[in-house]
Amino acid sequence: MIKRGLVFILTSIWFSSFGQNVPDGFLSNQTQIDSLSESSKYDDALHLAFQNLEIAKREGSHLLLGKAKSKISHLYFRKGDYDSTTHYAKQAMNLASANKLPEVMTSALLSLGNVHYSKFEDIDAIDHYQKIDSISERYGEKNPHVVNALFNLGKVLLRTYSVQDTSYVGKAERYFRSAQKMASEIGNPEEEHFGYIMLGNIYGQRREYEKAIPYFKKSLAYFERMGSSKRVADIYWSLGIIETDLNNYEQAEFYYKKRLDLLTQAGNPEEIANAYRVHAGFLQRINRHREAIPYLEKAYDYFQDSDAGHSGILLGITSSLAESYRKTGDFEKATEFYSQTLVHQDSLDARKQKSLALDLEAKYQTQKKEQEIALLKSQNDLAEERKKNQQNILLGGIVLISLVALSLFLLYRNRQKTNKRLMELDTAKSNFFANISHELRTPLSLIKGPVEQQLENTRLSEEDKQNLTIAKKNAERLTTLVDQLLDLSKLESSFYKLQVGRGLLSQFLKSIAESFVFQTNKKSQLLNIQISIEEHLYWYDADVLQKIVVNLLGNALKYSPEKAEIHVSANIGDGNLSLSVKNTGISLSKEMLNNIFDRFHRSHENEPGTGIGLALTKELVELHKGKIHVKNDADSITFYIEVPVHENAFSINEKDMHSEPTTYQTPYQESEIIDSHNNESVSVEHNEAKDIILIVDDNEDIRTYISSILHNKYHVITAENGDVGFQKALKQVPDLIITDLMMPKEDGLKLTKNCKTNDTTSHIPIIMLTAKTGDENRLQGLEIGADSYLTKPFNNKVLKQTVQNLLESRKQLQKRFSQEVILTPKDISIGSYDQRFLESLQTILDEQLVSSNFNAEAFSVAIGMSRMQLHRKLKALTGQTTSEFIRGQRLKLAAKLLQESDVNISEIGYQVGFNDHSYFTKCFRETYGLSPSEFSKNKTF
Incomplete structure (x- = not known):
């Protein structure tokens, strides 16, 4: 009753804020709609929403029409009907834009953003949510839709953060706090307390449980008081996860049971079935398999009977049932559910193939029609153009040719004289640079050597050591200048040639950018790195590209003040690398901007420098067949470069065809590529040279x-x-x-x-x-x-x-460990915590190893570690990388199946997670020295 009264009050405030009279029937229906939606009775709520649409049409009110249509779009979204959601949301948006109704705009944009969010189209979702934020700031609009958009922005960022860039967690936290503040300002305590749940999730993500638990308990008290069973159940779930991670299994079980009891009372069958599944997973983790079986069977019964296409969920349930029956010694039941697991896996694969085929066919037909239309239009335009031009070509051509010939003759004669003089000057200057650079290298070597030798003397005083360190730094600085001068002379004399090879461009750029983190920290600067490049092989000259990026970043760090922000971003489009380096806190005059790439021009008059770095950068970019330009804003400067990184951009003489694909990594970085023989994600971990x-x-x-x-x-x-x-x-x-x-x-x-x-x-x-x-x-x-x-x-x-x-x-x-066929930690002398880790690891392998989507990324998520942490942990315990470990376990399982069953050999690879039979055979032979068929015939192997 308390909650229903609150819904009515909020609804009344929502409409009265517009200063218009709202028909009683419309307002009454709206209150019932919200109540029915809270109870998941969406069909009944839609019936009333369409009644409100008819009332709005009779009243002729743009506001009421927009409200009704946006409400219908929200209800269709709750039902999972995204096409209807988009249809009504766009209608509401058009109406709101034409009549400047910010409340309706935010509501409609929220529906569209939520559709993209549900489809994991994160970029489009963020775009819609940020438009809502902009409308809120422009019109001073504060309403529940803006609050929801801010919460969803945070949730999108949470699921896109990476090990290399965890700043998204902090950004998500800022959105959650903004949403919570606005909810408080508009008097919406439900969303305000939902913010506590989100903040609890933030601290839970960081494993700061002592901070997370108070937020969850504060929101729990409120939602229990309001009778919101769905929110309370979600909080119990989060608390159960935390207590499980803290090994407080008794308290964790208390929360899981409370969640199950609450959802059972609410009566939503699907949520109850999911609760059974979660509770069973907890029981399996603590090795109470016999108790887990009844919960898994109840969940299995629901999802098997429901007509919702839950093949993926059923795959997990049957796999878990098979494992629990195996652990309890009921091998007949275990075999039955292992068979069911294979059936559901085949169903998922078939569905994916069908969806892919339909999608390709639709894209083909669309592309074909667009090409036909473009061809017809081009032919018509060409015919018209010919008719117009034929009349003027003769006369215009004669006059034009005469003028051009005369102009070209005069320009050519003057240009020859000018070019000859410029070439003489450039040649003399380049020769001077080259000669002086070579002459400087010998005395520099004689300076650096003795200085470094003296620094190794442990008997030096602190003052002497400090003076020698200064001398060494300046010698290194002078060496850098000499190298730049030599590079310029090589470029001008055409001795500097491109030598492109294949490499993982994303790793290469991240490694260079991350090497500047220490320098930015010393100046209290923030270095924001956004490398949005897939882990594919691209063609580039590593030496040239490294010098370009190092010069741009070094320049940005050097001239940016303390606490400034430096942003590095890169992406691939149409086979070209687009990279930008932005440094804040400074700006240039128009004159400085025009001369910034000139040699010996100092862009900052009050700063020391030679003015060579940017000139060299420009020539290196052009050598790589690219372009560079700079943009100056009120308090920032941004350099943009675009260089080709596809094979066709370079001649055969510019390519190193014999080079192996290279990576450029910092010592403990992991990256991911797609194996050409298998669709699974394969981790490429750095081969650590040193412990x-x-x-x-x-x-x-x-x-x-x-x-x-x-x-x-x-x-x-x-x-x-x-x-x-x-x-x-x-x-x-x-x-x-x-x-x-x-x-x-x-x-x-x-x-x-x-x-x-x-x-x-x-x-x-x-x-x-x-x-x-x-x-x-x-x-x-x-x-x-x-x-x-x-x-x-x-x-x-x-x-x-x-x-x-x-x-x-x-x-x-x-x-x-590498010699064990299966993980047997109790037989080897290790700590209890390592033993527990390996037992958890074995449980995850038993449940997910047979899935073809189980890769290093999925493994790290399941075990609750970052990819680097899991890699280092496995490397220390087993001597294997994550990918080698997964592949090894799959091959061991395959060997066991080949020995113990009569399943067709061609199906064994698919059963253990290999998508490509030939790749499976290759890996099996490398490990066991026999093909799968030979191994199967020798049962005693």
């Missing part, structure tokens, strides 16, 4: 000293306390950690406990390095999980040997 060592100590000198001991053999990263160290351990997943015991904020004991109790870091060996002596301190460190305990002052040889021994023991463990 990663994390040093955690609050004393900077100690960090520097240990780094100097280890940096030749290992990749070293550092942190100043246990809190920062744990965050770096989560992000980088090092191979070993060396930590001090006593530190501010969080000490070494807290760091060790955090690492050893987190699935991402539990496998990492930890050396406790401290000045506290005594057996009780050593025992405390070892009990908390440290693998070794060394006291200060320590012997550097002992430290290096301890590091080597611990890393070698991990490598021996990797060999054991």
Whole structure:
């Protein structure tokens, strides 16, 4: 009753704000429509909405017509009828635009944006939601539709963030807070408390559960009071997930049961069936398979009987049932549901193929008609043009030819003289640059060598070391200038030739851009990187393109003030790379802008510089057959380049046909390409040349000293306390950690406990390095999980040997795992948290391995880690990359099926997740030395 009264009040305010009299029947229907929609009775609500449409037509009110049509579009969206949603939303939008009705505009745009959102067309969805935000600012419009648009903007961003760019999480949070603030301003407590749910999800995404839980409980109290069973059930679900992740299984089960009871009372069969599925998944995770079976069977009964095409859901349910029956020893039932799993997989594949065929046919017919129309139009235009031109060609041609011939003769004579003089000047200048550059390199080498040698002397005073460091930096700066001068001379003398090869352009650009992060942090600048390029192979000269990007970014960082924003974006269109570099906080005069690419011109008069970098950049862009230009705004400068990256843009002499596809990656970055033999996503992880060592100590000198001991053999990263160290351990997943015991904020004991109790870091060996002596301190460190305990002052040889021994023991463990046919963590000496991780990993493989869509990305989502974290974790435990691990498990499952069943060999590959039979055969032979058919005949292999 409370909620129904609130709906009526909000509806009354909604209409009264327009200053028009609303017919009683219309307002009464609107209140009932909202109530019916809340109860999911959409057909009844639509009936009343069409009644309101007729009332609006009789009244002749544009406002009421727009309201009625936008409400109908919202109801059709709830029913999942997107065509009808779009039809009525566009009608409402046209009416609102013509009569300047911002409330109707925002409502109609929300329906259209929601359709794109549901179809995962994120760019179009964001476009519609941002238009709503613009209308709100322009007209000062604040209403529930604007609030919903802001919430949806945040949700779209949440599902598009990546490991490389997690800034979208923060952007989503800002939209949620804006939506919540507006909901409070317009007196809409329901949306305000929905904002608490969204903020809880933000902190849950970050695993900051101590911040997430209060938000969920605050919204829970409100929605329980309002009787909103759907919202309450969703909150219970979120709390259940958090408690499960915290290993509070009893509390987690309490929330899952509460959710199920609440949805059962509400009576929506599909939501109840989904709740059964979720509860069963929780029970399976904690190995209570017998209890999970009844819930899975209830869910199976509903989705099997429903006529909604739930093949994907049924695939998951039957797979889970088969696994639970197998775990409980009922192999007959397990076999039955494994068979059902194969049937649903085939159904999904067939549906995808049919949809693809229809889509291709429609595109073909459309393209064919457009080509016919264009051809007819072109023929008609050509005929008309011929008629007009034939009369004027003769006379005009004679006059024109005479004038052009005379002009060309005069221009040619003058141009010859001018060009000859310019060429002489350019040649002399280029020769000077080349000669002086070569002469400078010898003394530079003689300066840098002794300086670097002196810096290695540990007996240097701090003042001497500082002076020598300054000398070294300036020598390096002068070396860069010399290299630029040489490049210019090569370009002008035509010695600089393109040498393009194939490479992963996205990785290449991200690696260059990310290498500037440290410099921007030093100046408190924000570097925003948006590389929207698919992981395909493109053709480019890596050396030329690297110099272009480095020059543009270096220029942007150099001349931008502190706390400025620098934006780098790149995308591919029509076979061309479009890249822009924007730096804020500065602007140029029109005169400076016109001369910015001239040699020795300084764009910033008050800044030091030679004026070579941008001139060289322009010539390199043109060498790569591209274009560059600059745009100046009130407080920013943006450089735009466009260069071709497709094979046909380059001649055979410019291409390195023998080069292998190259990648350009920072040390611990993962990328993804599509295997030409298989449609599954294959992870291409960097082959780490060195193990990663994390040093955690609050004393900077100690960090520097240990780094100097280890940096030749290992990749070293550092942190100043246990809190920062744990965050770096989560992000980088090092191979070993060396930590001090006593530190501010969080000490070494807290760091060790955090690492050893987190699935991402539990496998990492930890050396406790401290000045506290005594057996009780050593025992405390070892009990908390440290693998070794060394006291200060320590012997550097002992430290290096301890590091080597611990890393070698991990490598021996990797060999054991790589030899196992199935994961058997209990048979190998590992920690309980690693054992739990591998058991969870095995559960995920049992449920999802047979799906062809199961790749590194899906694996990381299922296990709850980023792709880099999962890669590092698997590499440490098994010695295999994520893709190698998935492929290996599929081949092991295939071998087992070949030995234990008589299924057709051509179907085995599809059953274990391979889409291409020849690729499956190739991988199988590489692993087992036999083809699948040969392996199947030798059952005792």
